[in-house]
Amino acid sequence: xxxxxxLEHHGDELQKGALGVLAKAxxxxxxxxxxxxxxxxxxxLAARAAEHGxxxxxxxxxxxxxAPLPQPRVDVLAQLVADKGIETVLFAQSILSAxxxxxxxxxxxxxxxWQLVDLVAQDGSLIGKQSALGDSVLVxxxxxxxxxxxxxxxxxxxxxxxxxxxxxxxxxxxxEEHSLAAEMLEQAHEESTGPSIEDxxxxxxxxxxxxxxxxxxxxxxxxxxLGGAVAATRAVVDAGWYPYAAQVGQTGKSxxxxxxxxxxxxxxxxxxxxxxxxxxxxxxxxxxNAPIFEFADLGVVGDLHQIVPKLTELVRxxxx
Amino acid sequence: xxxxVCVKQVPDATVTxxxxxxxxxxxxxxxxxxxxxxxxxxEEALRIKEAQGEGEVVVVSLGxxxxxxxxxxxxxxxxxxxxxxxxxxxxxxDLVATSYALAKALERESADLVLFGQQSSDSDGxxxxxxxxxxxxxxxxSQAAELTLDGDSVTGKRQTEFGYDxxxxxxxxxxxxxxSINEPRYPSLKGIMGAKKKxxxxxxxxxxxxxxxxxxxxxxxxxxxxxxxxPPRGDTRTIEDDGSGAEKIVEFLAEKRLL
Numbered sequence: 066x067x068x069x070x071x072l073e074h075h076g077d078e079l080q081k082g083a084l085g086v087l088a089k090a091x092x093x094x095x096x097x098x099x100x101x102x103x104x105x106x107x108x109x110l111a112a113r114a115a116e117h118g119x120x121x122x123x124x125x126x127x128x129x130x131x132a133p134l135p136q137p138r139v140d141v142l143a144q145l146v147a148d149k150g151i152e153t154v155l156f157a158q159s160i161l162s163a164x165x166x167x168x169x170x171x172x173x174x175x176x177x178x179w180q181l182v183d184l185v186a187q188d189g190s191l192i193g194k195q196s197a198l199g200d201s202v203l204v205x206x207x208x209x210x211x212x213x214x215x216x217x218x219x220x221x222x223x224x225x226x227x228x229x230x231x232x233x234x235x236x237x238x239x240x241e242e243h244s245l246a247a248e249m250l251e252q253a254h255e256e257s258t259g260p261s262i263e264d265x266x267x268x269x270x271x272x273x274x275x276x277x278x279x280x281x282x283x284x285x286x287x288x289x290x291l292g293g294a295v296a297a298t299r300a301v302v303d304a305g306w307y308p309y310a311a312q313v314g315q316t317g318k319s320x321x322x323x324x325x326x327x328x329x330x331x332x333x334x335x336x337x338x339x340x341x342x343x344x345x346x347x348x349x350x351x352x353x354n355a356p357i358f359e360f361a362d363l364g365v366v367g368d369l370h371q372i373v374p375k376l377t378e379l380v381r382x383x384x385x
Numbered sequence: 386x387x388x389x390v391c392v393k394q395v396p397d398a399t400v401t402x403x404x405x406x407x408x409x410x411x412x413x414x415x416x417x418x419x420x421x422x423x424x425x426x427x428e429e430a431l432r433i434k435e436a437q438g439e440g441e442v443v444v445v446s447l448g449x450x451x452x453x454x455x456x457x458x459x460x461x462x463x464x465x466x467x468x469x470x471x472x473x474x475x476x477x478x479d480l481v482a483t484s485y486a487l488a489k490a491l492e493r494e495s496a497d498l499v500l501f502g503q504q505s506s507d508s509d510g511x512x513x514x515x516x517x518x519x520x521x522x523x524x525x526x527s528q529a530a531e532l533t534l535d536g537d538s539v540t541g542k543r544q545t546e547f548g549y550d551x552x553x554x555x556x557x558x559x560x561x562x563x564x565s566i567n568e569p570r571y572p573s574l575k576g577i578m579g580a581k582k583k584x585x586x587x588x589x590x591x592x593x594x595x596x597x598x599x600x601x602x603x604x605x606x607x608x609x610x611x612x613x614x615x616p617p618r619g620d621t622r623t624i625e626d627d628g629s630g631a632e633k634i635v636e637f638l639a640e641k642r643l644l
Contacts, residue, residue, distance in 0.1 A: 167515035176606025247524035367626025
């Protein structure tokens, strides 16, 4: 069985989620594991893929692939899958990868399963574990034909170093006319201060319950004391209290830190999907009926304006 | 300019969603509603038409006959015409089959712009438009939070994991809009009354040129094998703050070796 992992990159970094999926592919032990990197000036990233277990790293390097637009990537992948007879292509959830996976499904008439949290090999086939209906159901999904396409939820797997042969193979890039009909006019990168929430082991997040934007200082202080990063809900980002780069949830980032402290967050499904894979969740909210208490390991019903500063103080005292 | 808006009927927000253990499909027997972000797509189409002073807005959907109720909401908002592809044979269609049928229906409309809502509230999916754009061989922009039309192109601005992108696509194009793009209008009483008289075509798969083997289960490449319970999250504990809430949290974190 041949498995290909689409490795999305951002600048000089391969995406952590995609490397996690590569680790999963290696761990499956279900055959040859290759990876593909598509962009402009990306050859240097191939070595990183080898360090994570890819036996072959396909590289499509072309100035027309510089902008992270989906359709040119579909052209490259469709040709690669056909040429090499690849049976399974795996993707880690992101705006770009979801678009690429879906368009590739149409191009190849291939089945795509998404919102997967795991993949298991069984009797020479693969079964995906799909989390559905707000995580109330875990569905076993399959493919009735190859190629199979799978899109994993962000943070489903952690990257793991593994030695792969990492033979680099350059791909010839041929693009369809309609794939060149969209162009990136502008791309802006918000530089977030402090550690990035995707890589943070500890996250302290603030929601509407803070009451006013200035109160984000409480969250920042606690994050600093714990040595973590600051995240925010969509409601407060939309209200302009905090930058979008810190937004966790359906329309923001998905995170899976060791500890997630939710301050004044109700835990609506849109937020939950972005942080539920955190290992330990602590919630502070004044509303005892807030849904977050249904899945927080420890929930404290009370006034965060009292509790959070005190908690910061206690954490500091303990650490000093 | 002709704008086609692809919409979907989803279980109403007040309905507890469940998967039918027999069919292993989402139970759609309860009250249905227009997928919330699809209303943003309809709104955006209406604004474009209003700004240009001319044009046509067609809502296109795939679903059971009762989905007409949701299409009528779009008509009441101001869309001109509704097209529903309704066929028993389409039940259980996956992405491959759904995108094929929808692309067939859209080909007949040959709209300058095809709009989608960013995602459907019932499948957590945010994938359909990309598959449809590919089938139509048109450029696409997803997650658009702002749209501008400029002669023969459309420009969309979107938020990404890292900041924002501004993407321009030549028309005809496919665009998926985010719910932050606008505030959908409420249908007026006049709009609601008028909606009943607007054209509402219901077609079968055969009528739009979809072969039976390319729809439903036979046309799909994925399958649902089994339904199970999600892994338990372990113990959850909720306490009332009696003044010692912060201490309790510290004890808990220490117990978990997180301090």
